[in-house]
Amino acid sequence: MPEIALGALRENGSILLARRSAGRKMHPDRWSLPGGHVEDGEDAETAMRRELIEEIGVTPTRWQFAGKFVSEGLAGASAVFHVYSVDQWQGxxxxxxxxxxxxxxxxxxxxxxxxELAPAQLGEMLAKLAIR
Incomplete structure (x- = not known):
């Protein structure tokens, strides 16, 4: 089952979301956290750091694991999502x-x-993180 690592940048009671491009295969034009697939030989935490650098140009310097969940996609395909709460970064x-x-x-x-979030299960976790 594929694993996805996401970083929730938090600042002043808000969370940074990224709108997925309309041409994306999964969840086009929906809001999500920046992040992506965990590569072979990589753990979820390392993937989250790499993806934030690649996708939005920030290097996380302080974070904590916020939780994980399984989401089913198209044609019953599932993925495990690992979410990290990031409260300090460079860039x-x-x-x-x-x-x-x-x-x-x-x-x-x-x-x-x-x-409109992708995946939908992200909403409850993000609402809790935003009010911490």
Whole structure:
């Protein structure tokens, strides 16, 4: 089963989400956390750090494991999602490649009412992280 590592950048009660590009195979045009697949020989924590550098140009310097869940995708395909809460980093978040079209800070209320999340199970975890 594929493993995905995600980083939830937290600042002033908000969490940074990235809108997935419309051309993405899985969850196009939905909001998610920056991150990606755990590669062979890599643990989820290392993958999260690598993906944040590659996707949004930040290097996490302080984080903690927030939890994991299994999500089913198209045609019954499942993946394990590992989520890390990141409260310190170097660099300024920015779009680097075409995987995402927008970055935006969301409060817990905005996550609940405004963001179509991918995968859907992410919502409850993000709402808890935003209010910590």
């Amino acid at each position: 300024r978040p920015r779009l680097i490649d075409d995987e995402h079209t927008e970055l935006r800070w969301f409060t817990a209320a905005a996550i609940q009412f405004e963001a």
